[in-house]
Amino acid sequence: xxxxxxxxxxxxxxxxxxxxxxxxxxxxxxxxxxxxxxxxxxxxxxxxxxxxxxxxxxxxxxxxxxxxxxxxxxxxxxxxxxxxxxxxxxxxxxxxxxxxxxxxxxxxxxxxxxxxxxxxxxxxxxxxxxxxxxxxxxxxxxxxxxxxxxxxxxxxxxxxxxxxxxxxxxxxxxxxxxxxxxxxxxxxxxxxxxxxxxxxxxxxxxxxxxxxxxxxxxxxxxxxxxxxxxxxxxxxxxxxxxxxxxxxxxxxxxxxxxxxxxxxxxxxxxxxxxxxxxxxxxxxxxxxxxxxxx
Amino acid sequence: xxxxxxxxxxxxxxxxxxxxxxxxxxxxxxxxxxxxxxxxxxxxxxxxxxxxxxxxxxxxxxxxxxxxxxxxxxxxxxxxxxxxxxxxxxxxxxxxxxxxxxxxxxxxxxxxxxxxxxxxxxxxxxxxxxxxxxxxxxxxxxxxxxxxxxxxxxxxxxxxxxxxxxxxxxxxxxxxxxxxxxxxxxxxxxxxxxxxxxxxxxxxxxxxxxxxxxxxxxxxxxxxxxxxxxxxxxxxxxxxxxxxxxxxxxxxxxxxxxxxxxxxxxxxxxxxxxxxxxxxxxxxxxxxxxxxxxxxxxxxxxxxxxxxxxxxxxxxxxxxxxxxxxxxxxx
Numbered sequence: 001x002x003x004x005x006x007x008x009x010x011x012x013x014x015x016x017x018x019x020x021x022x023x024x025x026x027x028x029x030x031x032x033x034x035x036x037x038x039x040x041x042x043x044x045x046x047x048x049x050x051x052x053x054x055x056x057x058x059x060x061x062x063x064x065x066x067x068x069x070x071x072x073x074x075x076x077x078x079x080x081x082x083x084x085x086x087x088x089x090x091x092x093x094x095x096x097x098x099x100x101x102x103x104x105x106x107x108x109x110x111x112x113x114x115x116x117x118x119x120x121x122x123x124x125x126x127x128x129x130x131x132x133x134x135x136x137x138x139x140x141x142x143x144x145x146x147x148x149x150x151x152x153x154x155x156x157x158x159x160x161x162x163x164x165x166x167x168x169x170x171x172x173x174x175x176x177x178x179x180x181x182x183x184x185x186x187x188x189x190x191x192x193x194x195x196x197x198x199x200x201x202x203x204x205x206x207x208x209x210x211x212x213x214x215x216x217x218x219x220x221x222x223x224x225x226x227x228x229x230x231x232x233x234x235x236x237x238x239x240x241x242x243x244x245x246x247x248x249x250x251x252x253x254x255x256x257x258x259x260x261x262x263x264x265x266x267x268x269x270x271x272x273x274x275x276x277x278x279x280x281x282x283x284x285x286x287x288x289x290x291x292x293x294x
Numbered sequence: 295x296x297x298x299x300x301x302x303x304x305x306x307x308x309x310x311x312x313x314x315x316x317x318x319x320x321x322x323x324x325x326x327x328x329x330x331x332x333x334x335x336x337x338x339x340x341x342x343x344x345x346x347x348x349x350x351x352x353x354x355x356x357x358x359x360x361x362x363x364x365x366x367x368x369x370x371x372x373x374x375x376x377x378x379x380x381x382x383x384x385x386x387x388x389x390x391x392x393x394x395x396x397x398x399x400x401x402x403x404x405x406x407x408x409x410x411x412x413x414x415x416x417x418x419x420x421x422x423x424x425x426x427x428x429x430x431x432x433x434x435x436x437x438x439x440x441x442x443x444x445x446x447x448x449x450x451x452x453x454x455x456x457x458x459x460x461x462x463x464x465x466x467x468x469x470x471x472x473x474x475x476x477x478x479x480x481x482x483x484x485x486x487x488x489x490x491x492x493x494x495x496x497x498x499x500x501x502x503x504x505x506x507x508x509x510x511x512x513x514x515x516x517x518x519x520x521x522x523x524x525x526x527x528x529x530x531x532x533x534x535x536x537x538x539x540x541x542x543x544x545x546x547x548x549x550x551x552x553x554x555x556x557x558x559x560x561x562x563x564x565x566x567x568x569x570x571x572x573x574x575x576x577x578x579x580x581x582x583x584x585x586x587x588x589x590x591x592x593x594x595x596x597x598x599x600x601x602x603x604x605x606x607x608x609x610x611x612x613x614x615x616x617x618x619x620x621x622x623x624x625x
Contacts, residue, residue, distance in 0.1 A: 072466055073416045074442050082418075099418030102425070116469055118412070118482065120362035123392025127426065141471040141480055149365035176470035179437035179619035182540060186532045191625035207539050208531045209510045215530060216472070218539065223465070225475055282478065288507055289475035 004031035007068035008250035011198035025061035028259040035068035071096040110134040122153040135164040143286035164244040171249025173225035182218040227280040235265040296562040302334040314583025317354035326374040329568040330485030360389040360409035398427040407431040411468035447558040460566020543612030
């Protein structure tokens with residue numbers, strides 16, 4: 001099983017992004033995803049800057065580099081940027097909206113179906129394969145049993161060898177997307193006057209219950225889990241299911257350490273007790289996502 | 295422009311038709327639709343009756359099969375399509391790409407609409423559905439502004455339907471796992487958001503508390519109206535500031551957009567609320583019928599009446615309404 005570093009879902013200054021991916025080059029990740037997936041107003045790096053960065057990482061590290069694309073696309077201008085990224089001519093593309101699937105199909109290029117593509121069953125998987133999907137990342141709300149069922153069906157249908165399967169395995173989960181910017185709202189500002197305030201919250205803004213429970217993280221128009229999803233104790237199960245790639249979501253502090261941990265877990269599995277006030281693994285076990293099955 | 299009303303049962307369906315709906319949308323009595331609540335929706339017998347009632351009056355019936363088919367259980371969703379077609383539905387409202395594929399291949403002549411749960415917000419995504427499943431119509435998510443809807447309407451190769459009134463989903467529909475994160479059940483998988491079985495009310499010294507799967511969603515003082523704890527409409531704390539961090543309890547109301555929606559060529563305005571009572575359906579259908587007819591009689595001199603707004607506000611969450619994302623400032 002390989003490891004990937006998922007795209008950073010946060011908004012960081014350009015220099016920080018560059019130094020982050022400089023560090024990623026020597027990380028334990030086999031695959032590096034990069035690009036803006038949350039908000040088109042985040043323009044510290046433009047399409048050409050992301051592609052430039054991708055080129056740099058690809059040329060200096062023996063890793064596959066994938067360009068991740070936007071999830072919620074509402075305007076023709078956003079579609080124009082998406083087309084530019086899709087038609088980059090060098091890198092594999094992660095589609096996070098069916099618009100990108102359509103564009104990649106028109107370009108006759110293979111693509112990764114990212115976490116925001118609603119692929120819940122074999123029939124959908126088969127449609128996406130016809131469009132050119134070569135790798136599938138399961139929606140984050142689905143369980144290990146659900147995955148097992150789809151992969152068995154894919155095997156029976158003779159298509160399992162046509163795609164790689166990737167599972168979101170560590171980090172704050174992307175849970176929802178809105179027209180509204182919750183970070184701007186938290187500063188009592190409208191989205192049109194957001195002043196790019198996400199940049200002040202490199203790990204998003206915590207949204208707790210009035211009893212102090214870490215419920216969600218506000219990240220612009222995206223709402224994330226308040227706890228970090230952690231499948232470190234499921235690595236053997238992932239391998240057994242034939243999962244090809246475990247994704248570690250990029251963050252400010254821990255992603256590189258987690259990549260090392262997961263790498264070690266591949267050869268020397270160990271049980272890590274999860275921390276009930278910071279971590280969760282419920283989705284995998286088909287219970288409330290925010291809870292833990294030890 | 296079609297007035298499309300919700301019905302959770304036969305009485306609501308009859309009420310909708312009798313009060314001016316051009317079409318009604320309903321769901322089957324299982325988890326194939328996104329309002330899978332106890333005591334709601336149509337079994338096979340009721341489905342046939344619904345079809346008869348609607349068609350005898352020359353109106354249209356749409357059947358919503360708008361959750362995502364479970365791995366290993368796709369048959370249930372295919373069966374739902376078969377049943378809807380068997381009773382002569384005029385349109386299938388489908389969210390799942392796999393289910394759409396099935397419907398398009400098996401019943402090419404039955405009209406297919408892309409459900410709002412498919413989160414189709416741009417031209418390329420519309421093309422995906424048109425090219426692959428020859429859909430007739432796309433229901434737009436409630437995340438677009440009026441300007442964005444107008445732009446799409448100009449270039450869309452298929453008809454567009456928009457939400458006109460009802461509970462306001464603030465997230466892109468079909469792309470929200472907040473409910474399953476908190477309870478294990480989401481609109482996509484079980485057809486319900488913030489399911490009632492996880493709701494708990496408790497009178498405490500600090501006030502009336504509402505909880506969802508034990509997470510505190512809101513706490514009300516004695517002078518405040520308590521609302522259903524839909525998790526995105528609770529009060530939470532961000533850096534010591536307690537407020538409706540995502541959205542206030544409010545409903546979408548777009549009466550005043552009727553002239554614009556007409557001018558854009560939007561084919562249908564949809565009323566939310568299959569879970570609501572026949573009384574709700576009656577009031578909303580009647581009010582919207584009046585407004586649409588008034589516009590048709592005199593398009594150049596259309597003005598929203600205060601009484602209409604009041605009727606609709608009274609039926610709304612928190613007794614207030616908003617233009618939502620249609621109005622840029624809401625974002």
